[in-house]
Amino acid sequence: MLLFFAYGVSTDPERMKAEMGGFLSYQSATLPDHGCTFTYNAEYDGGATTLIKSAGEAALGVVYQIEPSQLALFEQVDEEYALHRLQVQVASELVEAYVLLPREEETLTLPTERYLQRVEHGLCQHHSSDEVKRYLQRGIERVLNSKEH
Template sequence: MSSWFFSYGTSADPSHVATEIGPVAESIPATIPDHRLTFANYRAEWGGGTSCIVPAPGLDVIGVMHKVSDDQVALLSNADPTYALVDKTARTAAGTVDVKVLLPITIGEFAAPADSYVGKVRSGLSAYYPIDRIDAHLKQALQRDALFDSMVAQWVNESAPQREYNTLFRRLLPWRGMVRTPWGGAWATIDPGDASELYKHDEEEIAIVVAGEGELRVDSNTRPIRKGDVVYFEPYCEHVVTNTSSEALEVLFFWWGGRDGTMWAGRPI
């Protein structure tokens, strides 16, 4: 037997659900009519209020339905004693569906959530809805015109580049925990005398040299590069960047498309 579990918060993302109850069989967008999203019940581990839904005639809550097994329903029921599974009716493109929704047993006054929490909700929903619809939905729930309270940034002193493609690779996009994007981005640093991994892929890509000098080979074409140069790589071309100077060579890469289309950005990073 299976049931539909409706998520309106951080668990809209199937990968997040999987960390709690295991992989789900199917996930589709859905709404619950005559309800609205809000934030309440401050929780220290989340740094602020957490999402919940309350009755509101004429409004809709956007979310995602996950098909779950009876064992997974049991896990949801016992995950947190302050929450309970409630039966609701959701609306999909195919019609109405009975769903189970996890709600706080007691819903307190509005409590502003942390920016990081809002970002997780936004990121999960962005796999299924246009970002402008998500932001309008969240702003209504937050009771304010701005989505975030503080400056959203990736500070260089807090970044954690990894060794990838024979470079020090700092992934920028999609912005983890904030929003999925239809493109990827990274800041690569190549040490003097080193070269990036010879690589080809099905995405389109551009490279922007932001510091240093070196040499770029695209298929059989080779030429020097320096700060300010911008180069386009068509799908499946071979490309390798070599640092021929005594200083670090820094290159911004942005890529998009490929066989997975715009949804490639849902890949874990």
């Protein structure tokens, strides 16, 4: 079974169908010891969800079961990101999944309201609304507290 952990706008199953040709199944998941922030992305004209290492936090997302042939598509998504195999939490167990993470640190940038709504819409399909709002607010606070934004 090949698993891919998605975060940000990719948590919306409709987007995954359109961009990656679908999936076999999906369920909510978290990535331990990672947190959310936002880095500049020209496609969104503002910040896009990025995960960073953060002890004790858990990044919200969804794990998709995909076909092996789809893995190559993820490698081609953006040359600034690399695929990693990490342990993600699904229900009460840790499972290995592929995760796209930035190759190097980027400039922290606030997301547009439209982008933030898209991320919230996707995450709320898998996690509680209150949990999602707190999670995204922590990501925004990281940007606001950064010296580089």
